[in-house]
Amino acid sequence: MSDRTNSSTHGLGYYKSLTRNMVVIMLVVSMMPLVLISGILPYYFHVSYQEKAVDHLKVLVKKHQQNIDRFLTLKLADLRVVSRLFPFEQLLEEPFLKECLSILQQEYKHSFVDIGVVDEKGVQVSYAGPFKLREVDYSRADWFKKALENESYISDVFPGIRGIPHFIVTSLVNYRGAKWVVRATVDFEAFNSLVESIRIGKTGFAFIVNKGGEFQTKTRHEALASQGAYRSLIFGEAITDEEITFLELSSEGGKETIYVVAPLKNGEWYLVYQQDASDAYAVVERARWLSLLIFIIGILAVGFVSMLMARRMVRKIKESDQQKEMMNEQVIEAGKLASLGELAAGIAHEINNPVAIMVEEAGWMEDLLKEEQQAHFENADEFARSLNQIKVQGHRCKQITHKLLSFARKTDPTVKNVNLNELIEDVVALSEQRARYTAVKINLHLGGDIPTVTVSPSEIQQVMLNLINNALDAMEKTGGTIDITSRVDGSFVVVDVADNGPGIAKANLTRIFDPFYTTKPVGKGTGLGLSICYGIVKKMGGDITVNSAKGVGATFHVHIPWPNEKKGSE
């Protein structure tokens, strides 16, 4: 508040806080919608896209689940056809079995690796395939027990005797009162490729596990790495055998991973699709980054622009404040001048009466002295001289007060026929005191053939006084000379006011007639003098120009028009 109540210009802090407030308001107002848009839109996009992506994955997994299930049922059906179509004795003959295997392999492309018949005791009695597995005893094998219990059976993947991961399909046959198991090894590579072909994005892949969490397909190292996590998490959860389950889990590293789980083989196996969340939702992620980028760019742009705008506006405010300040000063100054003028006028008027009495009294004494002349006393001449002095000085007083009064009055715009030379002499007489004080000599070069001009004398007086005062101001410290010349130039009477002061810098020359432009120290000049002169001279149809060079001095030319037709009559 202190700098507000102060009559001088607002402090720097005031403009700084003004700028700050403007920037803050503009930032808040323009950032609000930006924040809302770049917050809400990506959120909705994220949610809807995620739903879509999950649905897509579910459909995909379901399709593969059906594929794999069909593959398994088909293999089983093939084996059952083989085991039932032919008389069982033929299956015990290895050449026939080999024939069967080769036909199956031809028709179904590597679907079966080998085929064999196992008796009730678990001994493989007949075998066709690349391994030497005839007479092998399977009685202790896990699958054999299951095979005896079920009409048909598909085993889990196991290394078995051959030491290669594989799984088998079996079909139970009753022949001569005994149970026989027809078994075939499914081509693991063909089966595996069914699952391995499921690849989406960079990190999406699928695998099959059994209920115990053991892999039923070749697995990638990522799956192995997170085996513990999914085993405990997936199989800890209640996964229904019918539905496709979607899970999103975060691993120890904070990495989000999504799982889509579908049951296979009536819930004995699970088809698991695994993908990094960041990969699955890459588009969302990209959209998020993009909106963040747009947001940041927007903020920067808004910030920059509001800063720029605020600065510019505050600068304008500052300028207008300064101008107002200056105007206030001028109003005060003008008020002071006006009251000073009134005071001077009052005093001048009051002084006239006593001075008039003094002059008359001196005259009376002169009158009386004339009567005494006959007597002719000693200092009579001295008396006469002294009385005359009183009268002369009284008239001088009168002149001074009259001048004071004429300048205290408001300028009168009424035009008259004016003798410019006389007017210049009057003004110079008024400035003489100050000129002497500043050691400036005023030289008059008044032309003899100057015609009378029709102007307002008080306005022209003001112009002349202003120019002389400016010249005196310029030479206040150095002293110098002012040459005032009056001459006729065509249809103009030209008055030149030339000083030999410091001159005017070239840069300022074009602006010196502008209102409020001043080179004088603050508080010294109003910057109005020359602009008023300019206005007055222009109004009367004349012109005012200036020639100046730094260090040489300045010359003002005042062109005052005069009616040309008069020239002939004079």
Next chain:
Amino acid sequence: MKIKLLIVDDEEGYVNILSKRLTKRDFNVTTALSGTEAIKALRHQDFDAAVLDLKMEDMDGIEVLKIFKKMAPDLSVIMLTGHGSEQAARDGLVHGAFDYLTKPCELEELIEKIYEACKGGKASD
């Protein structure tokens, strides 16, 4: 025959000395120190000319002039004024004053104006 002159001014010192000097120069001088006094004097006596100050305390000089002109239309009035009220003096001319002089004025100038006023009755210009 002596010229009968009425001097009106509220400045007593000025009226007195002017009266003395003019009496010495063979004028029949009557003085008045205010507008009312001047009007009273005019009611009792005829004058050839009047010297009237424009700025008086009780009445404005122009008002006095108007009354003078009503009471004695032929009376020539010379106004005295300070420089500041020259405009008022010009107004006076409009209202029938003969001429005006600014204070302080030369006695010779005033006497000349009085003679002119008595001779012509009205200013030549």
